[in-house]
Amino acid sequence: MDVELAKPFIKAVVDVLSMMAFITPKAERPYVKKGNVATGDVTGLVGLTGSKVGSVSISFDKACAIAIVKNMLGDDIQDIMQDVKDAVGEITNMVSGQARAGLSEMGISMQGSTPTVIIGDNHTIAHVTNAPIMAIPFTTEAGNFTIEFCFE
DSSP, X not given: OOGGGHHHHHHHHHHHHHHHHOOOOEEOOOEEEOSSBOSSSEEEEEEEXXXXXXXXXXXXXXXXXXXXXXXXXXXXXXXXXXXHHHHHHHHHHHHHHHHHHHHHHTXXXXXXXXXXXXXXXXXXXXXXXXXXXXXXXXXXXXXXXXXXXXXX
16 A cells, blocks of 8 residues: 555644644554454545545544534534534535545545445445555544545
């Protein structure tokens, strides 16, 4: 797996979370993920099609997801589970879009599907390809999350 492909995802995550949720994530060392169990409690997943086929996901631990929602909505939280689901879907969509723009500059042109959000302990992520899954863990003051992507 080409580590250069991680750069647009890292930049997108930092830009989107800094702007939308006022959280500054720090990227840890990327690795090739084995298995399909999510690292977090709430995952947003976007399928990718175009010059390559694949998917991108972001799995947030519960504390991080709730902090993002509170920062995005202020005190206007109606239904925490629904708001978390909506916020994670929106963040995943924005990160996916910005990362795809960065990949496009590298000659990889892809479109993204509507995000799917999965909530629950030890849920699994079904990436749509058999390519190796690149995982990039992030830490924040509010908790941790991991972005994963793969395409072929």
